[in-house]
Amino acid sequence: MVSRTGLNATTKIIALIGDPVAHSLTPVIQNAALEAMKVNVVNVACQVRADGLKDAVAGARVMGFLGLMVTIPHKEAAVRLADRVDPSAQLTGSANLLVFRENDGVCAYSTDGYAALRSLSEIGFDPAGKTITLVGAGGAGRALALHLAQAKAKRLYIANRTQERAQSLTYAINLLFPETEVIALSLSEKNLEIALGFSDLLINATSVGMHPHSEDSPVPSHLLRPPLVIFDIVYNPVWTTLLKEARGRGCRVLDGVPMLVYTNEKALEHCLGVSVPEAIVRLMMETCYRALGEGATGD
Numbered sequence: 001m002v003s004r005t006g007l008n009a010t011t012k013i014i015a016l017i018g019d020p021v022a023h024s025l026t027p028v029i030q031n032a033a034l035e036a037m038k039v040n041v042v043n044v045a046c047q048v049r050a051d052g053l054k055d056a057v058a059g060a061r062v063m064g065f066l067g068l069m070v071t072i073p074h075k076e077a078a079v080r081l082a083d084r085v086d087p088s089a090q091l092t093g094s095a096n097l098l099v100f101r102e103n104d105g106v107c108a109y110s111t112d113g114y115a116a117l118r119s120l121s122e123i124g125f126d127p128a129g130k131t132i133t134l135v136g137a138g139g140a141g142r143a144l145a146l147h148l149a150q151a152k153a154k155r156l157y158i159a160n161r162t163q164e165r166a167q168s169l170t171y172a173i174n175l176l177f178p179e180t181e182v183i184a185l186s187l188s189e190k191n192l193e194i195a196l197g198f199s200d201l202l203i204n205a206t207s208v209g210m211h212p213h214s215e216d217s218p219v220p221s222h223l224l225r226p227p228l229v230i231f232d233i234v235y236n237p238v239w240t241t242l243l244k245e246a247r248g249r250g251c252r253v254l255d256g257v258p259m260l261v262y263t264n265e266k267a268l269e270h271c272l273g274v275s276v277p278e279a280i281v282r283l284m285m286e287t288c289y290r291a292l293g294e295g296a297t298g299d
């Protein structure tokens with residue numbers, strides 16, 4: 001928790017905007033980092049309804065905020081409010097970060113792909129040449145699929161409850177990254193069994209298994225077998241049912257906390273204009289696991 005006595009008339013603000021935001025760990029993670037970095041900046045979460053997004057962005061800009069982290073349901077709309085769109089946000093068609101710059105105006109970034117790939121790289125997983133099953137084609141699933149294709153994944157199976165969404169994502173990947181073979185699937189046990197039989201990595205990018213429905217899993221446990229690596233981007237709880245079952249069956253697992261932390265690290269880097277030291281990233285990681293009441297799952 002940031003000390004309120006440290007705040008003064010020159011304190012700058014980074015805000016998280018979304019609807020809802022009350023559950024978010026971003027203020028906890030970022031304030032721990034900002035305090036340790038000894039910068040006079042604070043992070044706050046603001047609930048913003050869809051019809052208030054444009055006013056919220058304009059208001060934050062005129063009030064001198066450094067930037068806005070953007071979450072559901074504003075990620076697509078946020079790109080349209082930007083003066084400059086970073087290639088990361090161009091790729092995904094969505095932004096989870098808007099940074100206000102004097103000369104460039106509102107700059108949009110998408111950091112989910114960077115954060116997910118860095119999390120995978122920390123456990124030694126390089127998507128290049130790999131076959132990956134991605135369950136979920138919502139905002140995060142879309143960003144991950146496009147970044148995995150950009151990182152030269154050999155084949156992507158994209159399974160989604162609403163198959164049309166998986167299908168439209170495959171069109172985008174075929175167009176942008178024709179060297180990655182991509183197959184859209186409906187979310188059935190039979191489809192998952194076939195896809196996982198060929199896969200090196202399974203990623204859950206659905207909200208299935210998230211608190212308060214933490215008993216649920218998007219994939220039946222009997223389909224989880226080594227050497228399949230399992231990455232669940234859900235971070236609350238840290239140990240989702242999917243990860244617990246995968247570990248029980250001898251698979252390597254990766255939880256969603258590192259991805260969340262690297263997203264926040266990137267946001268601080270863009271908003272403050274300095275890179276975040278590794279010791280601070282570690283502090284953010286510890287703060288996040290502590291807030292969730294758990295330890296890391298990675299090996």
Ligand SMILES: NC(=O)c1ccc[n+]([C@@H]2O[C@H](COP(=O)([O-])OP(=O)(O)OC[C@H]3O[C@@H](n4cnc5c(N)ncnc54)[C@H](OP(=O)(O)O)[C@@H]3O)[C@@H](O)[C@H]2O)c1
Nearest residue numbers: 136137138139140141161162205206207210233256259260
């Ligand atoms: N670790 C991180 O840094 C990080 C970052 C971003 C998101 N996340 C987590 O990732 C999850 C997805 O986020 P998002 O932003 O992509 O949300 P989103 O855009 O709302 O997408 C939700 C996804 O979950 C699927 N889904 C929801 N309920 C389902 C159910 N009962 N059965 C099967 N599929 C279901 C949706 O399928 P349909 O298309 O059929 O609706 C869609 O693919 C959330 O839990 C979020 O907290 C984590």
